[in-house]
Amino acid sequence: MKRRFLKSVAAAALISTLSMAAQAGEKWVDDWKAFAEKTGEAKHAEWAKLIGDPESVKLAKEWAELRGYTASSLIEKANLPAELKPGLVINKDNIDSFPWLKDYLPQASMDRLKSSEWFKWGEIVIVPTNSYYMSRGVLEATRKAQKDGRKLNATAKGNLLTEDGKHAFLVQNDVVPFLHPKDGTELNWTQAFHSIGGDNLAFKHFDLKVCNSSNKVEREYSADLFWAKFHNRTDYAPLGSMPGEETAVEGGSVYFLKPLDIRGLSAVRIRYADVDKDDNFRVFIPSLRRTRTLAGSDGQDPMAAGLEITWDDWRGYWTKTDPRKFEYKMVGEGFVLGQPDTGHVYVPIVENENGCEVKQIELELRPVWILEVNDKTGQYLYSKRKLYIDKENYYQQYQEMYDRRGNLFRIWDDSRDFDPKTGQAQWREVLNWNPISNRMTHMNMNSSWETLKKGLAPSLFDIDELRDYR
Amino acid sequence: MKLTKLKAGLLGVTAMGICATSAMAAIEGENWWIGGRIKQGFSLAYDLENNGASKGPSNFLLEVRGNWRPTNSITIKADVWLRGDWYADIGSDIKQGGIQDFTSPGFVGQFGFNINGNGAGFPGEPFGSRPTANRFFSDFNDEMLRELSIQFKDPEGRFSLKVGKFQRGWGQSDGLRLLDVLNAQDLRERFVLRDAEDVRIPAWTAALNLNFRRMGLSKPFEAIGMKRTSLELIFMPEVRHSKFVINNPTSGATSGGIFGFPYPRLLDSKSGLGTAFFGTNLTDNAPDKFSFSDPNLAARLKFEAFGGDMTLNWLYGHQELPVTSLQGANLLLGTALNDERQATAVIPLTLDQGLGAAHAPGQYLDFLRSLVSAPGSVPFPLAPFGCTSPLVGAPNCSLNYNFNLDYDFRKKLVGGSFTREISELRLGPKNVSPVLRTEFSYEFDKPFNTSRVITPFGEEENGTTALVSAPSSSIVFRDQWSVMVGVDYFLWLPFLKNQRGSIFTSAQFFNIHTNNSDNLLYQAPYAAIDSRVNKNQQFATLLWNFALYKEKLFIEGLSVWDISFKGFTHRQRIDFNFFGDTFRPRLEWIHVSGKKEQGLLGFFKNSDIIEASLTVQF
Structure with missing residues (x-):
């Protein structure tokens, strides 16, 4: 008291x-x-x-x-329900008294609030809407590009090229490609540009908890994860381009710490600008003590056994843009309730003891464009992804993934570790749940800003050095 | 069946260890961590040569690992384990073949050798040994210390230096080693069918890695299409050879359990008779274990080219498997069973005397062969020592040849590897490309024992009897080159709409070509007919794994075909990851088939097991 x-x-x-x-x-x-x-x-x-x-x-x-x-x-200009304002608490008992809620809160989240069994949410608290943005470096470069009247060409093959035919993400990866996207293609490229939201990422650690349908923790992983944008770096050394990465856009590494039987499992994955060049994906396998090259063309496997997250889902959406395989459709715009990116100060979730249920979750209203990514091949893991792309920072606020039969398969809702002073962002927490198998992967990231300040060592992106990281 | 106190005690120790470990958690700070595991397995051995099915190995493992990263540039690692096998205490006795049985027709039978028991006495089962040496592998430096290393990484990424005891895996081949030859192997527990990490024997090593690109030295390489070039230099003053046990009944009998190498059949190729009364004393002749003047040296140039990863490798090391070299013999009076402890007198013979005892006119081989053509025409050569001829009475003498298992030869090898995702080829419902792995090695002057010699007495000998020859004629050197081509593929099944994860498949084909391969023994002292080196020795492997029940049931199969010797082995693992991250129950099945003593797999054709194990990790 x-x-x-x-x-x-x-x-x-x-x-x-x-x-x-x-x-x-x-x-x-x-x-x-x-x-x-x-x-x-x-x-x-x-x-x-x-x-x-x-x-x-x-x-x-x-x-x-x-x-x-x-x-x-x-939001001020929109005609919103009067009740939808900061401080509103929604729970199982009163949810039906807000018939307008379905227009702002996706059904998958409403189901969690109504659930009395699996992955229950106790209550939703609406918090004020923030302003999100990217870094000053991106701001200034985009401003200059606007002033210069630079134009980009999103090719039918799946490359985003500058007027002189260069890959945009290799030469102006600090410029928001389409500030006001007119269609799905432009919107997709703009969200792809957002990437990791800055020059680098450093998670020390990145904890993944797999919860089953009985709300029990089934598996726990812990890893350190590092990621870097390779060109037009504006905030952390090396500024400009990373030496020796002429054709790659970004890359990252992950080193698993727990559980013991996979400790030391580490991977480096490099993404190239050209649509036809597969990722370079090298893995160090501790039980072999050797590096193996894995298929960079396969992003549909879970990142580790039992996880809901696949390589293509990493950082929300990491499938390589390819209009020959996918249709990118802007299906609307509006508002969605997603977790606030307050991770720099606090996690907007109060979870239960084992982390498999949510006692309270804060959501904020965000203006979004809605992007549908439809599989054209008939073979991709997801027949459709529906991404709610934030109109301020071009990152998804919420995502629904549908299986091949058209059923809602997975949902991604996260909270970024956004630093309002610099506009840089990492991640703080992700809820990734599967309403078909009733499983949930809960990720908690401890963003290490200190590591970013010191600089990411080049050895973190060299698998033969990363193997001795710990 | 009543448990003896010892058995109950051992099980108690294991159970207590598992309980205690399950309650433990790894301890860690921001930059350091200590964790570990305890594993206990129990197995049923089946398809045994004489016994059907029995209690097999009960391997255990206790491991503690830790690391400390005081700065971003320095990593210190340590790993200590104690492993062993309760088989000597709780396993069944299993009978294998021993020395040639002089009571069998033509001496072609073998006396039994109890690999987990004492000899019952002549004539039934005269030999036996318990594999107590496998109970605890407790030599701290040789067997317990897995890693103690410090690595310094240049913050700019230009170089890194790792010094200490550790292992380093090279190459792209799984199972068979073409380039992964920096560390010898410990074959005592499950031959090569453990995880590669567990099979390799770590050694005190210094590894310097130079990144030419970051050092500003990449231009000449880039000019010829080599990108991201780095060079690894290895200095290994501690020279280790592979560890194995031969189930040898002679004298101080040794047993390695069912994964000990079986005692070879000793047959005279000319008469077809067994070389009765012959035994072997085996002594390791290894190079100095720790030597700054005679170390293993290696280098690997790694770069990107042709859209893939390439390496060029060089090793100036030592052989990890032995050739035999005859040093002399011991004539045993008073025993026909080659047991020097039971002999009334042991008369040492020099190398020349030993050769004479076998090959000289009127000596052992002439006597043996006369038994087929004209029994009694050659007098029993040991009669002058008071030995009774087996033709007239109970034999009472035998001869043990003293062989060195010689590891003191250099291994001189060059090679390379290439790995590339074949992006041009998209297969299956997910359009996933296969990954091509290739590896090549060329070894100069690899020593072999020859299966054909001309004795000092002008006779040609083949097979077992050729082993009894001076090292100068029994050891020959040949160049050998090996190629591996492998493909890895993530298989998605077209008919499974909601497949959660792919099935990982990995297939490999090996061809090992030995120049001038006629009359080379595959591995002395195994000299049975057809146990020869093929000009082209071919193997194929298939590894696959997938997970079911939300990736909790993990199933992995590994098959190896010895195409040339018609051998086959399969290892099937099923991991039951249903009990959180602490408990890891596993079923493992190992099946081996092949022709006795022919090729690698023929040695273990009677070593099939099914093992249930539990690992508790923290």
Whole structure:
């Protein structure tokens, strides 16, 4: 009781300081301050403080100027239900009293709230809408490209080329390809550009928990994961291009730490710009103590046994763009309720003891374009993916994947570790669930900003060196 | 059946270990970690030469591993294990063949050799030994220390240096080793059918890896199409050879259980008779174990070319498997069973005397062969020593030849490998490309024992009797080149709409060509007829694995065909990962078939087992 009182006092003090220091006027900042004041929770206050920092506000406003809108401004213009506002708590008992909810909350999430058995969600709390954006480097490069009137050519084969025929992601991978995508092709390229949301990623560690239909933890993995964009790097050394990676767009590595029988299993996967060049995928297998080359053309296997996440699902959507195999269709735009990207300060989920159920989940309303990626081959793992692409930062806020029979197969909803001051983002947490087999993979990422500051060692992307990482 | 106190005690120890381990968790900090595992298996051996089915090996393993990464540039690793086999204590006795049975017609039968029991006494089962040496592999440096290494990585990625005890796998072949020859193998527990990591014997090594690209030295290589070139230099002052046990009844009998190499049949190719009264004392002759002046040296140039990964490899090492070299003999008086402990006198013979005792006119081989053509025409050559001729009474003398198992020859090898995803070829419902793996090695002057010699007395000898010859004539050197072509493919079944994961398949074909291969023994002292090196020795392998029940039931099969000797082995594993991440129950089935003593697989044709094991890891 005493503790709670002290917490409230501390939160109140923080909010009061904020109120005095903050510059009024930015709706998302004001909304968050008000919300923090209302909840009295220190985590909300801390987030409000971070997004209200002058540095954050400046960057957000510059992005808003470039785009011509913010999420808040789009919401203001929309005709939304009056009840859909920060602080609204939705639970199993009252969900049916919000008939409009289905237009904003995908059925798969509503099912979780209504569920009394598998992967239950206790309650949803609507939090204020934020402003999300990418880094200053991307902002400035995109601004310049706009000014220069640069045009891109998305070819029917599946390459995104500059006017002089170069792969865009090799020479201007700091420029948002289509700020206002007109169709599915442009939207797909823009979300593909978002990539990891910055120059680098470093997860130390990346914990994956596999929960079964009885809400029991079936498996747990732990890994360290590193990823890098290879060209037009603007924030972390080496700036510009990574030496020796002329034809590759990005690459990453993963080193498994747990469980013991796969400890040391490590992989380096490099993605090339050309649509016809398969990924270079090398794996070090501890039981052989040898490196093997795996098929870069196979991204449909789970990343590890029992996981719902495949290589093509890594970071939400990592299937190589190829219009010969997929149809990219913008099927609409609107708003969706997804997890807020508050991971830099706090995880927007309160989970139960074993992490297989959710006691409380925060969701925020996001303006999105809806992209459908339809399989043309009739053989791909998913007949359709439906991605809700955020109109501010071009990353998906929510994704539904459908199996070959057309049934909803997997859902991806995540929370990024977004730093409002720099616009850089890593990941904090992902819920990836399968309503057919009633299994859920819960990922928690501990983003190591310190590692990014120090720089990612080149050895992390060389499988013959990575094998001795730990 | 009542358990003896010892058996109950051993089972108790295992059970307690497993319980204790299951309650443990790995301990770790931000930059360090300590974990481990305990494994206990129990097996049923079947398809035995004489016994049908029996309790087989009960291998156990306790392992503790750890690492510390004090900075981004330094990694320190340690790995210690204790492994062994309760077979000597709780396994069944199994009878294999021993020395030639002089009571059998033509001496072609073999006395039994109990590989987990004492000899019952002549004439039934005169020999036996318990494989107690396998109970604990407890020599700290040789058997327990798996890794103790420190690696320094240049922050710029230009080089890395790893020093310490560790193993290094090279090449692209699985199962058979063309380039993966830096570390010798421990074949004592399950021949090569354990995981490669567990089979390799680590050695004190320094490995320097130079990244030419990051060192700014890549231009000349890139000019000829070699990209991302790096060079690995290996300095290995600790020279190890492969470990195995021959189930040898002679004198201080040794047993390695059912995965010990069976005692060879000793037959005279001319008369067709068994070389009764012959035994062998075997002594390892290995190079200095730790030598800075005579180390193993190796280098590997790695680069990208032709859309794939290539390596060029070089090794100046030592042979990991032996040739036999005759050193002399011991004449045993008072025993016909080659047991020096039972002899009334042991008369050492020099190499020349030993050769004379076998090959000189009127000596052993002449006597033996006369038994077919004209029994009694050649007097029993040991009669002057007071030995009774087997033609007239109970024999009471025997002869043990002293062989070195000689590892002191250099292994001089060059080779290369190439791996590439064949993106041009898209197969199956998911349009997945196969991955091509190829490997090539050329070994210079590989030593072989020859199966044909001209004795100092001008006679030509073939097979077993050719082993009894001076090393200068019994050991010859040949060049050998080997090629492997393999394909890995992730198989998605077209008729399975919602297949969760692919079936990994990996097929390999090997051809091992030996120049001037006539009259070479495949592996001395196995000298039975047809146990020869083929000019082209061919193998094929198939590995596949897939997972069922949400990847909890993991099934893996590995088949190896010895095409040339018509041998076959299959290892089937089923992992039951239903019990969280701590418990790993496994069923493993090993089946081997082949012709006795012919080729690698023929040695283990009676070593089939089904093992149930439980690993508890933390």
